[in-house]
Structure formats: C-alpha cells, structure tokens
Amino acid sequence: MTRNAKIDEAALKIDVRPPAVILCEPQLGENIGTAARAMANFGLTDLRIVNPRDGWPSEKARAAASRADHVIDNVKVFDSVEAAIADLHFVFATTARSREVSKPVRGPDEAAVTVTGYGRQGLGTGYLFGRERWGLNNEEVALADEIVTLPVDPQFASLNIAQAVLVCAYEWRVKASGGALPFRLDEETNPPAPKEDVFRFFEHLESALDEINFFRPPEKRPSMVLNLRNIFQKANLTEQEVRSLRGVIAAFERRPTRPHKSAGEAVDECEPNEQETGEE
Amino acid sequence: MTRNAKIDEAALKIDVRPPAVILCEPQLGENIGTAARAMANFGLTDLRIVNPRDGWPSEKARAAASRADHVIDNVKVFDSVEAAIADLHFVFATTARSREVSKPVRGPDEAAVTVTGYGRQGLGTGYLFGRERWGLNNEEVALADEIVTLPVDPQFASLNIAQAVLVCAYEWRVKASGGALPFRLDEETNPPAPKEDVFRFFEHLESALDEINFFRPPEKRPSMVLNLRNIFQKANLTEQEVRSLRGVIAAFERRPTRPHKSAGEAVDECEPNEQETGEE
Numbered sequence: 309m310t311r312n313a314k315i316d317e318a319a320l321k322i323d324v325r326p327p328a329v330i331l332c333e334p335q336l337g338e339n340i341g342t343a344a345r346a347m348a349n350f351g352l353t354d355l356r357i358v359n360p361r362d363g364w365p366s367e368k369a370r371a372a373a374s375r376a377d378h379v380i381d382n383v384k385v386f387d388s389v390e391a392a393i394a395d396l397h398f399v400f401a402t403t404a405r406s407r408e409v410s411k412p413v414r415g416p417d418e419a420a421v422t423v424t425g426y427g428r429q430g431l432g433t434g435y436l437f438g439r440e441r442w443g444l445n446n447e448e449v450a451l452a453d454e455i456v457t458l459p460v461d462p463q464f465a466s467l468n469i470a471q472a473v474l475v476c477a478y479e480w481r482v483k484a485s486g487g488a489l490p491f492r493l494d495e496e497t498n499p500p501a502p503k504e505d506v507f508r509f510f511e512h513l514e515s516a517l518d519e520i521n522f523f524r525p526p527e528k529r530p531s532m533v534l535n536l537r538n539i540f541q542k543a544n545l546t547e548q549e550v551r552s553l554r555g556v557i558a559a560f561e562r563r564p565t566r567p568h569k570s571a572g573e574a575v576d577e578c579e580p581n582e583q584e585t586g587e588e
Numbered sequence: 589m590t591r592n593a594k595i596d597e598a599a600l601k602i603d604v605r606p607p608a609v610i611l612c613e614p615q616l617g618e619n620i621g622t623a624a625r626a627m628a629n630f631g632l633t634d635l636r637i638v639n640p641r642d643g644w645p646s647e648k649a650r651a652a653a654s655r656a657d658h659v660i661d662n663v664k665v666f667d668s669v670e671a672a673i674a675d676l677h678f679v680f681a682t683t684a685r686s687r688e689v690s691k692p693v694r695g696p697d698e699a700a701v702t703v704t705g706y707g708r709q710g711l712g713t714g715y716l717f718g719r720e721r722w723g724l725n726n727e728e729v730a731l732a733d734e735i736v737t738l739p740v741d742p743q744f745a746s747l748n749i750a751q752a753v754l755v756c757a758y759e760w761r762v763k764a765s766g767g768a769l770p771f772r773l774d775e776e777t778n779p780p781a782p783k784e785d786v787f788r789f790f791e792h793l794e795s796a797l798d799e800i801n802f803f804r805p806p807e808k809r810p811s812m813v814l815n816l817r818n819i820f821q822k823a824n825l826t827e828q829e830v831r832s833l834r835g836v837i838a839a840f841e842r843r844p845t846r847p848h849k850s851a852g853e854a855v856d857e858c859e860p861n862e863q864e865t866g867e868e
Contacts, residue, residue: 320742346751351741376744391862408769410778415769459761461631462600462770464656471626474751475758480679481739482697489695490742491686498690546690 341372342470348376350477401452620654622750630757660796681732
C-alpha cells in the first residue's frame with residue numbers, strides 16, 4: 309500500500325555542528341532514554357549527563373531509547389554542570405518558569421537560529437535541561453548565556469524532559485536543514501503539468517460543455533468559464549491528472565444517451581479508460 | 589530559589605480556532621493519553637478517535653494523560669475517518685513515508701500556517717494520525733487535503749504518536765500566538781537602561797582608567813575606549829546592572845592601596861556595597 313521513502317538528499321546532509329544536550333541530575337533512566345530517542349529523531353548525538361541519580365550505564369535508559377544506541381553508547385557523565393559545558397561556547401538553559409536572573413528569554417525557534425549560527429562556524433553549543441521535579445536552580449541557570457522556554461499553554465505547562473528535548477531538537481533541524489523534509493512530492497513522476505496542457509484541457513472541457521449548451525444565458529459564459537478554470541487551477545494538476553480529466557470529458561462526450569458524437573481533437577491522445585480516472 | 593511565573597497575557601489569549609487531532613485506530617490507551625497531554629501543553633482540546641482497539645473510555649489513557657482530563661473527558665469516538673472529519677474544512681494527513689498519492693507534502697511549520705489561517709476564519713481543521721505500527725493506508729490519506737511530515741533524520745525516523753502530535757501542536761501554537769512565550773524578561777523590574785545612563789557609566793569607567801594611566805600609549809586611547817565600550821554594549825545592561833558596575837568602579841577608585849581618592853561625581857548616586865554587585 310505504501311512504498312519506501314525516496315529520501316531527499318538535502319535532509320541527510322547537514323553541515324552544521326549540532327548542539328549537545330546536557331541533562332542535569334536526571335532521576336529516571338527512562339527519561340534519559342526517551343530524551344536520547346528524541347535527539348536521534350532530529351540528528352543530535354552528543355548527550356551529557358550530570359550526576360544521574362541511578363548511575364550510569366542504565367539498562368532502563370537503553371530500553372527506553374528504542375534503538376537510539378548510537379546516542380546511548382556515546383553518553384558522557386560529569387559531576388558538575390561547569391565540567392559538562394566547559395568545552396562549549398554558547399549554552400541555553402531551559403526553564404518553564406520566570407526567573408529573577410536577568411537573561412534573555414527565547415523560544416525554541418529563536419534559540420535554534422543562534423545555535424545554528426554558532427554551529428556553522430564549528431563552535432560548540434548546548435541545551436541544559438533540569439531535573440524532572442524542579443528543573444535547574446538559579447546558580448545553574450546563571451552558568452548559561454540565555455534562557456529557552458517553550459510557548460506552552462500557561463494553564464497546562466508541564467512537559468516531560470523528552471518532550472522538551474524533542475521540540476528543541478526539532479527546531480534545530482528545521483533551522484540547520486533549511487526546512488528540508490525527508491520527502492516531498494515526487495517531482496520526477498508527478499511534475500505539475502505545463503500550462504499548455506492545462507489550457508488545452510480547459511478548451512476541451514469548454515467545447516464539450518458548449519456542445520451540450522451548458523453555458524446559459526450566453527452572456528454569462530465568460531464568467532462561468534472563469535469560475536470553472538479557477539477550480540482546476542487551484543488543484544495544481546499534474547500531467548497525469550490532466551490526462552485523467554480529459555479521459556473523463558471524452559467519456560461524457562461519447563455517452564450513448566447522446567446521439568451525436570463529438571469529434572474532439574484530443575480524444576485520440578488521452579486514451580481514456582476506467583483505470584486512468586481512478587486512484588493512482 | 590525561583591518564583592512563580594508571571595504569565596504573559598498574550599500567551600493566554602489566542603483568538604484562533606484550534607485544530608482537531610484525529611487518531612485512526614490507535615492500539616494502546618497509553619498513546620491516546622500521551623497524545624492528549626501533548627495537545628494540552630499547547631492548548632488543543634478536540635481529540636477524536638476512530639475505532640480504538642481497546643475500546644473507550646480507557647483508564648490507561650487517562651493515567652497517561654497526566655491530568656489533561658479536560659481533553660480526555662472531551663474525546664469523541666467514531667467508526668470511520670470520514671465520520672470523524674465530516675465537519676472539518678481542511679485536513680492534514682500525517683505520514684512518515686513517501687506516498688504514491690499526489691498531494692502536497694508540508695512541514696509542521698507550513699501546515700500550522702494553513703491551519704491557523706483557516707482557524708482565524710473560525711473554520712474547522714484537523715491533523716489525522718495513523719496507527720502505531722503502520723500509519724494510515726492510502727485510502728485514508730486520500731481523504732485529507734495535504735500531507736504533513738516531520739523533518740526527521742531519515743536514518744532514525746521513528747516517532748511515537750505523542751511526539752508527532754507534540755510537534756504539530758507546538759507549531760500551531762507558535763503560529764497562532766505569534767510566538768508569544770509564557771514569560772519573557774521581566775520588563776517592569778529589569779528594563780534595559782536608558783542610553784544616557786550607559787554613557788555616564790562609560791565616562792565613569794574611562795575617567796577612572798585615565799586616573800591610573802591605563803590607556804597607554806595615549807594615541808591608542810580611542811580604539812581602546814571603543815573596545816571597552818563594545819564589551820558592555822553587548823551585555824545590554826539594565827539600570828540595576830549599570831548601578832552595580834558603577835559601584836565596582838567606585839570601589840576600585842577608593843581602594844586603600846591608592847593614596848589619592850577620586851572625586852567622581854557619580855559615587856554619591858550609586859552607593860556601592862557588597863550586595864549590589866552580587867547576584868540579584
């Protein structure tokens with residue numbers, strides 16, 4: 309029913325140094341694992357952990373990572389936030405609450421612009437995440453350059469760590485890849501039709517409708533034609549779709565209840581049949 | 589250590605009809621629950637389920653929703669995708685794979701622009717999500733207007749449903765709220781200083797440095813002054829920070845190892861003390 313993705317090459321090649329993710333004193337191995345998986349989804353691999361409560365390595369983390377083993381195997385453990393970010397050049401602290409610290413507060417999209425900018429120069433950046441229960445303390449936030457927070461509904465603001473990591477990683481990839489998606493419309497097999505084909509389809513449709521005296525009263529023909537053309541313009545038809553529609557019109561033209569058969573010039577070229585008008 | 593968030597009013601008021609989330613034949617109640625929580629984080633409440641495998645209501649869903657009870661209580665169950673989206677005007681199908689269906693493929697950011705546009709007119713929109721194991725079939729995708737896919741790393745593309753819902757809901761809120769965050773820098777208590785104060789700080793610093801013959805050789809003074817000013821310009825100082833820095837300079841000026849005491853005009857106004865230069 310589906311075929312494998314034709315992977316867009318642009319979605320694979322990202323020449324930007326990705327940020328590190330630093331988890332400060334995470335309590336549950338599961339959360340480390342789901343954070344690792346979220347990182348892997350968007351191409352991040354540098355996971356650093358400060359004083360994990362239940363130690364490291366963690367089988368619970370590996371299981372929760374759902375095969376993001378390359379992230380789990382690469383984890384580095386530190387005994388302070390200072391040590392964990394020592395080699396980085398710009399760090400965002402993530403918080404869900406307003407702080408008395410006077411630092412710029414950014415959304416994940418703005419933060420990703422900054423991180424991507426430094427990453428293009430090969431400089432190390434990071435996102436610092438706090439504990440499950442109470443986040444980062446003010447001294448830890450003070451170690452970072454700026455604050456990033458998510459644009460949540462203030463009345464339901466509680467996200468788990470993996471969700472917060474996911475949104476930051478997603479925004480990084482959007483900015484670093486210029487919005488490249490793993491696939492788009494398959495443009496080789498489904499190009500938009502050349503306008504010439506679309507115009508000939510319009511003329512075919514309109515001549516078929518003239519034949520059955522559709523445009524009444526005649527003075528309304530121009531506006532009716534415009535309206536019909538607009539419908540199909542909006543559909544941004546492919547060549548195959550133009551052929552299918554011309555097949556439909558030709559079939560109507562030949563229907564047995566009508567005695568006269570149209571001598572439409574295009575019937576020979578569209579070779580209408582049942583299959584062509586169905587799903588492709 | 590932290591205080592409660594001062595909630596930004598703009599983050600609360602969103603005058604845009606939010607999209608529905610439609611889950612097609614979800615297998616696990618937990619996934620319905622985590623999807624509901626992700627919706628609630630970004631202000632979505634209209635959750636529709638087509639033929640949930642384990643029936644409805646689901647205690648597992650409620651537990652996994654982490655108090656997003658307003659979403660769970662509001663769930664509507666349908667026996668077909670057609671019925672679930674009948675009242676909507678524009679629907680995105682989410683897929684992780686290229687399709688043979690000729691439909692535009694959008695990123696979550698592009699999709700959110702469309703959904704927000706219709707939502708501003710009060711029109712109903714929706715995101716259709718497939719089964720955990722194999723997503724949507726081509727007939728279901730064909731019921732939608734366009735396809736949305738996430739810009740994942742093609743080599744690690746597997747997201748769970750709640751993660752996919754989270755990113756779509758996040759992008760909706762970014763677009764619908766104009767990027768409003770729940771909090772920003774507290775501008776009432778931490779405004780950037782007026783330039784006049786910054787310039788007087790510069791002059792204070794430079795006269796204190798002139799006093800100790802810091803600028804040598806004299807012909808280099810102009811460029812040295814520029815460099816120093818740039819350092820503090822980048823910091824985008826608040827009024828309080830300007831006062832703290834002037835306290836630091838005044839303290840250096842008065843240090844006992846130097847016999848002459850500066851008669852700086854600003855010393856009386858900044859009242860330097862230990863506390864002022866510390867963390868606030």
